[in-house]
Amino acid sequence: DQQVKQNSPSLSVQEGRISILNCDYTNSMFDYFLWYKKYPAEGPTFLISISSIKDKNEDGRFTVFLNKSAKHLSLHIVPSQPGDSAVYFCAANAGGSSNTGKLIFGQGTTLQVKP
Amino acid sequence: DTGVSQNPRHKITKRGQNVTFRCDPISEHNRLYWYRQTLGQGPEFLTYFQNEAQLEKSRLLSDRFSAERPKGSFSTLEIQRTEQGDSAMYLCASTSGADTQYFGPGTRLTVL
Numbered sequence: 001d002q003q004v005k006q007n008s009p010s011l012s013v014q015e016g017r018i019s020i021l022n023c024d025y026t027n028s029m030f031d032y033f034l035w036y037k038k039y040p041a042e043g044p045t046f047l048i049s050i051s052s053i054k055d056k057n058e059d060g061r062f063t064v065f066l067n068k069s070a071k072h073l074s075l076h077i078v079p080s081q082p083g084d085s086a087v088y089f090c091a092a093n094a095g096g097s098s099n100t101g102k103l104i105f106g107q108g109t110t111l112q113v114k115p
Numbered sequence: 116d117t118g119v120s121q122n123p124r125h126k127i128t129k130r131g132q133n134v135t136f137r138c139d140p141i142s143e144h145n146r147l148y149w150y151r152q153t154l155g156q157g158p159e160f161l162t163y164f165q166n167e168a169q170l171e172k173s174r175l176l177s178d179r180f181s182a183e184r185p186k187g188s189f190s191t192l193e194i195q196r197t198e199q200g201d202s203a204m205y206l207c208a209s210t211s212g213a214d215t216q217y218f219g220p221g222t223r224l225t226v227l
Contacts, residue, residue, distance in 0.1 A: 004157075032214055043119070043206055043218035044158065089157050093214065100171045101146060103208075103216060105157030 003027050004092050006106035014114050019077040021109050023090030026071065032093035034103065035064060035075045037086045044089060048075070080113045087111075117141075119219035121207050127225045128197055135193045136222045140209030147190050148216060149182060150206040151175065158206055164190060197226045 005024045013019045021035075031052040036044035050057040050064045050073065057064050063076045077084055087110050091103040120139045128134050140147050145166050150158035161180070163171045166187035176182075179197075184190040194201055204223050208216035 006157075034215065036218070041220075041223070043121075043208075043220045046215055046217060049215055091157070100163050101210065101212075101214065101216070102148065102160040102163055102171065103150075103158070104160070107155065107157050 002107075003030075004090055004104050004106040006088075006090055006109045008109050009107070010110040010112070012112045012114065013080050015082055016079045019075075019080045019084065019111055019113065021075045021077075021088050021090075021111065023073050023075075023106055024071060025073075025092055027092070027094070028071070030092040030094065030104075033064070033066060033073050034091045034093070035062075036089045036091060037084075038089060038108070039086050047088075077111075080111075082113050082115050085111055085113050119207055119209055119217055121205075121219040121222050123222060124220060125223045125225075127227065129227050130199060131196055133193065133195045134197060134224065135191055136205055136207075136224075138190045138192070138207030138209075138219060140189070140207070141211075141217060144209035144211050144217075145187065146210045146212075146216075147184055148208045148210075149190070149192055150208065152204040152206060152221070153202075161192075161205075194224075197224075199226045202226045 034049040035047040038044045066073045087108045090106040147164045149161040152158040164184040179195045182192045204221045206221045208218045210216045
């Protein structure tokens with residue numbers, strides 16, 4: 001069962017416009033969410049995170065929104081740049097009393113930013 | 116801070132051979148994780164260490180897989196009697212808390 005889902009395998013946007021990447025989850029016990037960016041042949045690079053007690057977190061061009069009632073989060077990139085072209089993964093921390101911190105990842109969304 | 120390092124970056128082996136990968140976490144990070152990523156999927160959790168203690172193993176980690184973290188520093192992941200289905204990217208991550216994990220570049224395993 002896929003507890004974290006990224007339903008859009010790919011997204012293409014024009015340079016300078018907004019990129020919106022979406023992620024849905026099923027487990028209400030998840031209490032911390034992260035976005036990672038991955039280039040081919042490299043490991044995931046941490047971008048931004050959000051705790052379940054917040055609904056928004058912003059860091060420069062990147063903003064993550066969390067809607068707990070809908071079990072949905074999104075990553076906004078404004079303005080998008082060609083260097084943002086990569087695979088983006090949404091991940092959730094399983095939380096709980098015995099919090100091991102293991103992450104559960106979505107399948108990823110490939111973002112292409114066209115010059 | 117040199118980040119998480121993994122060696123080798125690439126490994127090609129024949130089916131039935133044993134392979135071992137190494138992960139050096141960010142210094143002073145007491146938590147270390149192994150994940151596996153196959154094409155078109157996100158990373159999947161394999162196992163977790165806090166210091167030298169292995170505290171959780173995924174059901175994905177069959178008895179052919181073993182991981183160690185002696186002295187709570189670097190970690191090794193060994194796969195015995197490799198199978199073609201073991202071909203994947205093996206990722207290591209470390210953290211000092213239970214939140215943000217920092218990943219290494221991964222080891223790409225190809226089993227022929």
